[in-house]
Amino acid sequence: MAIAMECTVSPIQRERDRYRRRQACKSTLTSVGSTLLLAALVVLALHNSPGWPHVRETFFSGPYFMESLPKVWQGILLNLRVLCFTALIVPITATLLAMIRISRSPVLFPFRVLTQAFTTLLRGIPMIVLLYLIGFGVPGLGVFGGISPTVLGTVALIVSYSTFTSEVLRAGFQDVHPSQRASARALGLTSAQTMRLVVIPQALRKVAPALMNDFIGMQKDVGLISVLGAVDAVRAAQIEVAASYNFTPYIVASVLFICASLPFILWNDWYTAKLRKRELSAGTV
Amino acid sequence: MMTKSRRVHARPTSGTSMAAGQTERAGRAETPAGPATAPVLPASPAPRPGGRPEPVLRLEDVRKSYGTNQVLKGVSFQVRAHETVALLGPSGSGKSTLMKCVSLLEEVGDGRIWLNGTDITDPHVNRDRCRARIGVVFQQFNLFPHMNVLRNVTLGAIKVHGMPKAQAEERALDLLDRIGMRAKASAYPDQLSGGQQQRVAICRALMGEPELLLLDEITSALDPMLVGEVLAMVTELKSQGTTILMATHEMSFAHDAADRIVLLLNGRIAQDGTPRQVMDESQNPAAKEFFSHFRGL
Numbered sequence: 001m002a003i004a005m006e007c008t009v010s011p012i013q014r015e016r017d018r019y020r021r022r023q024a025c026k027s028t029l030t031s032v033g034s035t036l037l038l039a040a041l042v043v044l045a046l047h048n049s050p051g052w053p054h055v056r057e058t059f060f061s062g063p064y065f066m067e068s069l070p071k072v073w074q075g076i077l078l079n080l081r082v083l084c085f086t087a088l089i090v091p092i093t094a095t096l097l098a099m100i101r102i103s104r105s106p107v108l109f110p111f112r113v114l115t116q117a118f119t120t121l122l123r124g125i126p127m128i129v130l131l132y133l134i135g136f137g138v139p140g141l142g143v144f145g146g147i148s149p150t151v152l153g154t155v156a157l158i159v160s161y162s163t164f165t166s167e168v169l170r171a172g173f174q175d176v177h178p179s180q181r182a183s184a185r186a187l188g189l190t191s192a193q194t195m196r197l198v199v200i201p202q203a204l205r206k207v208a209p210a211l212m213n214d215f216i217g218m219q220k221d222v223g224l225i226s227v228l229g230a231v232d233a234v235r236a237a238q239i240e241v242a243a244s245y246n247f248t249p250y251i252v253a254s255v256l257f258i259c260a261s262l263p264f265i266l267w268n269d270w271y272t273a274k275l276r277k278r279e280l281s282a283g284t285v
Numbered sequence: 286m287m288t289k290s291r292r293v294h295a296r297p298t299s300g301t302s303m304a305a306g307q308t309e310r311a312g313r314a315e316t317p318a319g320p321a322t323a324p325v326l327p328a329s330p331a332p333r334p335g336g337r338p339e340p341v342l343r344l345e346d347v348r349k350s351y352g353t354n355q356v357l358k359g360v361s362f363q364v365r366a367h368e369t370v371a372l373l374g375p376s377g378s379g380k381s382t383l384m385k386c387v388s389l390l391e392e393v394g395d396g397r398i399w400l401n402g403t404d405i406t407d408p409h410v411n412r413d414r415c416r417a418r419i420g421v422v423f424q425q426f427n428l429f430p431h432m433n434v435l436r437n438v439t440l441g442a443i444k445v446h447g448m449p450k451a452q453a454e455e456r457a458l459d460l461l462d463r464i465g466m467r468a469k470a471s472a473y474p475d476q477l478s479g480g481q482q483q484r485v486a487i488c489r490a491l492m493g494e495p496e497l498l499l500l501d502e503i504t505s506a507l508d509p510m511l512v513g514e515v516l517a518m519v520t521e522l523k524s525q526g527t528t529i530l531m532a533t534h535e536m537s538f539a540h541d542a543a544d545r546i547v548l549l550l551n552g553r554i555a556q557d558g559t560p561r562q563v564m565d566e567s568q569n570p571a572a573k574e575f576f577s578h579f580r581g582l
Contacts, residue, residue, distance in 0.1 A: 179423065179425060179427045180427060180429065182390050182423070182427065183421070183423060183427035183428075183429075184429070185390060185413075185416060186388050186390060186416055186419070186421035186423075187416070187417070187440065187441035187445060187489070187493065188413050188414065188416045188417025188418075188441060188445035188446075188493065189413070189440075189441070189444060189445060190413050193444055193445075197440065197444065198429055201431050202429075202430065202431050205431060
């Protein structure tokens with residue numbers, strides 16, 4: 001192929017290609033060099049810091065790693081269960097909240113005011129405070145009997161993430177151009193059909209990257225249910241640490257959380273890159 | 286392009302409506318009558334007891350204001366079956382507002398609009414059902430970007446008219462075939478040229494077998510090369526007997542293709558008549574002034 005091309009390419013273009021290849025080669029070498037330099041600096045800094053042997057012993061100890069792994073593994077399974085549940089409920093509640101907020105129906109007026117207050121206030125409460133309020137406040141009412149801290153933590157996560165996600169969705173709904181709605185209504189579609197078939201699919205596409213960010217945030221925040229006493233990965237690690245005074249279990253928990261979220265983060269990056277590429281190429285058609 | 290002999294739609298036409306339509310177009314190319322060349326969209330209005338059939342569209346003193354800005358100051362005219370009426374006027378004269386009122390995308394401030402005998406401005410009528418009876422094509426095409434061409438064209442037929450999916454797709458492919466776009470059925474709108482998108486949008490509007498086709502400056506967003514292909518499609522529809530109301534700035538096209546011209550100036554109808562009466566022989570100073578800008582184009 002390259003040889004066949006050679007005959008048709010003018011000398012000027014050949015010179016240009018040669019120049020570009022040289023430039024590309026140079027920049028590759030530069031980036032490799034700077035990476036190696038940085039790595040060397042980090043390693044040197046760690047090794048020469050006076051506390052390094054101690055840190056290595058308390059955070060990166062092999063035996064402790066293996067010992068705490070099964071317990072923390074049991075914990076992360078709970079985190080993943082909570083995550084699955086939250087990820088199923090939040091889209092539904094968030095869509096409902098967003099639709100109530102943009103609706104103009106007079107019947108929904110009180111709900112509109114309520115959701116507005118709800119989303120405005122709740123987004124201002126730190127996640128951990130909300131967990132305490134729901135986790136210790138709701139059982140205090142004594143209405144529901146004994147509820148497990150896992151359930152309460154899940155409820156708090158759902159409440160918090162519903163408000164964030166509903167605002168993202170609302171922005172998406174309002175970002176769909178009014179002419180799209182007009183053209184759907186002109187076909188005779190009802191306002192509900194217009195929402196379902198035209199507005200929501202386009203809105204989701206627009207806010208997909210923001211929604212995925214929310215999901216990644218949620219993946220980490222499921223670890224916060226440990227503050228209520230649920231024995232998840234974070235709690236299990238904490239228990240191990242308390243028994244041994246070695247902090248390696250936290251590294252175990254971190255590794256497991258990273259492993260759980262990595263596929264999604266990678267997929268998210270790939271997807272956003274794809275969207276960006278499509279948007280860039282749309283102009284050339 | 287479409288061939289006259291092929292029918293998009295096979296609903297029988299009533300002879301009375303044809304006759305009524307043709308009184309308006311004396312001296313023009315007649316709409317071919319007969320079963321082999323039945324119109325695409327024969328609106329068959331019920332003849333009124335008085336004799337003359339009910340027009341497809343009748344506006345009665347329509348008014349519309351945005352805040353204190355009076356856009357339509359009492360507009361009355363009719364569009365009869367199989368007639369092509371061009372709505373002309375400078376920007377800001379109220380053409381688009383009028384089109385939106387007729388397609389029920391805006392509510393009128395006062396007055397009434399009748400569609401084949403139904404008062405569509407009556408708050409008791411089902412507005413969604415009225416909208417489904419009117420086909421609308423917009424200046425900016427407004428195709429749904431997340432759906433391919435076929436889905437765009439069939440959406441209304443399936444969801445609004447309850448047509449089975451297979452039948453809707455067959456009909457849509459047939460329509461697309463006529464405009465040479467069958468091969469693009471699975472393409473997405475952003476992969477098409479503006480002219481192609483607009484022709485798909487016209488197909489989409491036709492799928493519901495509308496009683497009236499509203500074309501709102503459908504060539505204004507297209508370059509001169511693409512305008513031709515869209516106007517050719519409009520000519521084709523007209524020859525098949527589609528009832529059309531079009532707002533346009535294409536003066537020569539309006540002159541050649543329209544049966545009647547309605548000239549809207551400053552929210553009022555300044556002239557209403559044949560192209561010859563309105564564009565060539567009018568003594569109305571405002572109309573003469575308006576058309577003087579287009580002499581020699």
